[in-house]
Amino acid sequence: MRYYARDLLVRLRDALTSLVPILAVVIAFQLLVMREVPEDVGTLVVGMLVVALGIAVFLQGLDLSVFPLGKSLASQFTRKRALVSLLAFGFSIGAAAVVAEPALIAVADQAELVSGGRIDALVLRLLIASSVGAVIVLGIMRAVLGWRIHRFVIVGYVVVILVTYAAPAEVVGLAYDSGGVTTNIVTVPLVAAIGLGLAASLGGRTALLHGFGLVGLAVMVPMITVQVYGMIVYRGTATEQALEPVPPAPSGDVGIGGAADVLGGLLGMLGDVALLVVVVLFFQLVVLRHGVPHPARVAVGFLFVLLGLYAFVVGLKLGLLPLGTLLADQLVARDVPLLILLFAFLVGFATTLAEPALVAIAGQAEEAAPGGVRAGVLRVAVALGVGAGITIGAYRILAGDPLHLYMVGGYGLAILLTLVAPPGIVALAFDLGGVTTSEITVPVVTALGIGLATGVAGRDPLIDGFGLIAFASMFPVLTVLSYAIIQDRLHRRTVR
Structure with a gap:
């Protein structure tokens, strides 16, 4: 019992540590730039502390x-060579994990809100969950058959680009963001464990070439399926005026008032967790x-x-x-674009350095390729990459440029870099982007x-408001691939 209590405290400390960079940026801007203190600062702080506590308890429960x-x-199915059962388990656990992914719940609720109900939050989550389940199946087959990630990345993002030109503008940003939010505290550990576990248990496989890559694929496939979903939802209808975005009531209409509200919120969450529980118990x-x-x-x-x-x-x-809405309102009211871009870069750079999943994946990569x-x-x-990505994404909103031009150009460049980058780094680069x-x-x-899309004249929250997460996922792929290419060229020059 003491061990678990100590472990929970460590997780709470890590979650609070992850809050420090964004709090530091926000406080610095509030005191030095805005020179004001929000009226409900106490509620905002309590909310962030509750988020940290929730993440710690959630992760402890998963462990x-x-x-x-x-x-x-996964280990038992691999040892028994039960490929069909392993594939079925991979699809089920991947889909169930994404349904319970907290970040996806937040984005899906925001999408339903700003689309005026045209996009259904639950349908969106189930569609993305099925996409990630299919990715797990594809990743297992890739590891078993020894395929490398290159062909999947190149063909996949060519399809993404083609679908982008056919998809309605209202869903493009959401689709690209949906890829980024599928890989978080639930999905990343499960997906990475399956990929690295298979690479370790199958002969002739290496962690760097065959163990990484599943997270990157889990980012890519939802981009395709959500855009196809948008084609169906917006088929043959005129674009409706988007609703004014306000902080949504998360899944289950979570309340914080009385006992009835708390019980109702817990029952709403039960549906999100039940699928994950049922899948694990069924296979066991x-x-x-x-x-x-x-x-x-x-x-x-x-x-x-x-x-x-x-x-x-x-x-x-x-x-x-x-907090995000407040900051957007304040920055737009100041009408100083450089402040918005500076804030976007600092939020992206500072929070990414403290990201626990990035620390874990980077550490695993160093162990898999010591010295390289x-x-x-x-x-x-x-x-x-994240800082630059969010900055360019914020600039796109201010300028009113179409999102697909940036996405097509960015992922087109990623495909070119994939062709010339060292093979061992490609899967890792796309995983790090996720x-x-x-x-x-x-x-x-x-x-x-x-908030920026709402406050800037001539912008639509649904068309222009989504997409920042996509930039945060795409640009790290470019920076890591570029770093690997430069390092490889320097190494070859040194050898010569």
């Missing part, structure tokens, strides 16, 4: 229940016909997952979404984008 059972199931009890090890611990873990997710969305409603990849340099390259958008940055960046 007690879903993660150990999921890794055990029905497919493998094994009992659940440490059932009491697993039950407590599932309860923690539920409570943590509820706390997260309540904190989101109180703190992060209003330096974790510290990777983190700086990714942070610069782990840059955390549960703390996504709500703030999403609210900032929608």
Whole structure:
């Protein structure tokens, strides 16, 4: 019991540490630039603390229940060479994990709000979840058959670009953002564990070439499916005026008033968590016909997952979404574009350096290729990419440029760099692009984008407001691939 309590405190400390960079940037801007203190600053601070607590409890629950059972199931299917069962498990666990992804809940609710209900939040989440499940199946087959990531990346992003030209403008930004928010505190550990676990258990595979790449694919495929969904939703109808964006009531209409509101919110969250629980228990009890090890611990873990997710969305409603909206209003009111761009860069760069998922993936990459990849340099390259990406995304909103021109150009450049980059770095680069958008940055960046699009004359929140997360996912791929190419050229010159 003491061990788990200590572990929870460590997670809470890490979550609070992740808040420090964005708090530092916000405080600096409020005191030095805006020279004012928000009226409801106490509520905003409490909301952010509740977010940190929710993330800590949520992760603790995953570590007690879903993660150990999921890794055990994947390992058992691999040892038994039960490929069909492994594929079915991969699809199910990937889809179920994305449905419970907190950042996706926030973005889906915002999309339903600003689209006037045209985009259904639940349908959007289920569609993205199915896409990620299909990605897991594809990734397992890639590891088993020894395929490299290049052909998937090149063909996949060519399809993304082609679909972008056919998709309605109202859904393009949301589609690209949807790819970025699928890979967070639930999905990344599961997806990375499956990929690296398969590479370690299959002969003739290496972690750098075959273990990485699943996270990058999980970013790409939802971009295609959400744009196709937009074609269906907006087919044959005129664009409706987008609604004024306000902080949404998260899934389940989470309330914080009385006991009835709390109970109703928890019941709403139960649907988000139930699918993940059912998938794990079904494969453990029905497919493998094994009992659940440490059932009491697993039950407590599932309860923690539920409570943590509820706390997260309540904190989101109180703190992060209003904070992003407030900052957007203040920056637009100042009417100084350079301030907006500076704030965008600092938020992206500072929060990415402290991103736990990036620290973990960069560390795993350094272990997989000792001497060839330096974790510290990777983190700086990714942070610069995120900062530059959000800055250029904010500039796009201010200038009113079409999003697809930036996306097509950016991913077209990524394809070219893929062709000349060292093969061992390609999968890692696309994975790093997928782990840059955390549960703390996504709500703030999403609210900032929608707020800018609402405050700048002539902009539409649905068409122009989404897309900042996409920039934050795309530009790190470019910076990491560029870093790898430069390092490779310098190494060859030194050898010569």
